[in-house]
Amino acid sequence: MRILLVEDDTLLGDGLQAGLAQSGFTVDWVRDGEAAVAALAAEGFAALVLDLGLPKRDGLSVLRWLRERRDATPVLILTARDRVEDKVQGLDLGADDYVLKPFDLDEVAARLRALVRRAHGRPEPLLTLGTIELNPAARTVTCGGQGVELTGREFDLLHVLMQNAERVLTRRALEEQLYSWNDAVDSNALEVHIHHLRRKLGSEFIRTVRGVGYMATVQPAGA
């Protein structure tokens, strides 16, 4: 899952980027409000981790801007302010969750997963598609009850596809979700990962929609 981290503190931003990457997120990190707005305007993210005290444009202003353009990206706010009014204001402006500094890395990761899950309309933590079951928290996948070994990238790709089951995802949308700005992307890397997934889980559940992209489905091909 690709998330945007907006944090002006160098040490904290660096730690969050490294820590969330350890938890399986693809993290893009910007340090001020203007850069956050530019990034959000250009690309889609599974979630936004937003600090409130930011240079150039403060976090609440970024949040307001995001909600005004009807962008429903889940937002997790990081803040040092613990007054109830601060929390209420943040939540009223459209934040989905709130974490008070200093926080636990695992908790932030779990909350982010929950936010993304709910954003896709799923109350339960496990993703299922036919016989395939994906656990985002444990980053494990089973197929017909059997554990399947996947690389990080393969897991992320499968995760995105299963979150959007029965919908066609363009190559660009998939790449946006998988790679941060720092990742060098091979032109056919996506095809390679799709190929590996089909080999490990069965070829019929990822359908290629020619000229458009890919779709995870349990529908028979002819339907």
Next chain:
Amino acid sequence: MSTPPGYSLRHRLVWLLTGALAAIWLFAALIAYQRAHHEADEMLDTQLMQLAETLLAIVEGGDVKDFVKELHENGHAHTVPIAFEVWRERHHRMQRLVVSAGHSGFAAEIHAGFSEIAHRGERWRVYAVTGKDAEYRVVVGHAHAARERLAREIGFSVLAPGAVALPLMAFAVWWGVGRSLRPVDAAAREVAALDPQQLAPLDERAPLPSEIAPLRSALNALIGRVNAAFESERRFTADAAHELRTPLAALKVQAQVALRAQDDAGRQRALTQVTAGVDRMTHLVEQLLTLARVDPANAHPAATFVDPAETVATVCAELLPLARQHDQTLEAELAAGCRIAVNPGWLSIAVRNLVDNALRYAGAHARIVVSVVRVADDGPGVPADERARLTARFVRGESDSEGCGLGLSIVARIAALSHARLALGEGLPRADGGHGLAISLHFPSAG
């Protein structure tokens, strides 16, 4: 409640007013007494004159015997006993014709008009009148003591109402003063009831005499300033606690990254970041302590005059290695010989913070020129409208990610307590035509 040394406005007013009233009353009474006395004198003189004229008319009419008899019977009706005598001139000699009862006759011949004579050991006021052809002469007189008694009685009768009025006036003064001072008591009770934890200004709309209203306004202004200071301290404590949370969060996250790292390189990197985080927190705590130590009580240690050039030189020497690390040029342009009155420790802290800020924000390869007491750089500079904001606590420059946002606040506080002026302006020119930032401290006696 013990009364502090001072005086009671009420007592003073009562005494002053009563005293003044009594003095005025006494003066007025004296004049009234004298006037009454004088009036009584005039009245008695008129009486003498009238009696003399009447007697003369009767004597010249020839009914002397009857009149004298009648006068004997009624003469005592007068308040002041009257003595009279009638003289007649015969053959160029004056001869006493009639003398009033009980009167032995004045010794000497008395000339016309009023005169004062001594008669049998007493002073008398007498009036003599001579008839036409100077045949008859009438002399009437009062004993002075009797006249005096009457005049005094009349005088005292004028004073009597005043004697009753004086105590009444004193009471009225006491009551009036007490009533007028009631708002003062009420204001004192209101002030006494103020809660020091929650200072609320006194109600400005409540009616108050114009003499006390300025006191209330001044008190309210003071309450306002005290509240602002309280609020500022409260906010500062809250801000400080919040400012500690971010570096703590960074430390915790980096520590967790280190714990979860699969490879040595990742762990090493995270642990290095933990160390950096601890350094940064140390800096923040030290700056907070510095801010707390800049106590108004130490603003002007007795007769300490410092040559700021020495302080600037020392600070520059200490920070030179740091400048070299960043590949920056640190220059000092110092003219010795000026003396300013300031806490030397504070001056050192202020200069260090200013130079440290310049090194931090001017960027690599920047040139920083320090003079007395001005720190200028050719870094990115700060727009004029944002300069004022920089001195607020926990406000960091745009490019800052390491500082704690307290450096300039400390300098500003030292400046305020040392009566110096902190000014932010354009610094050294840059190659691209812009200017860096210059911060200067103007001490009052700096030459």
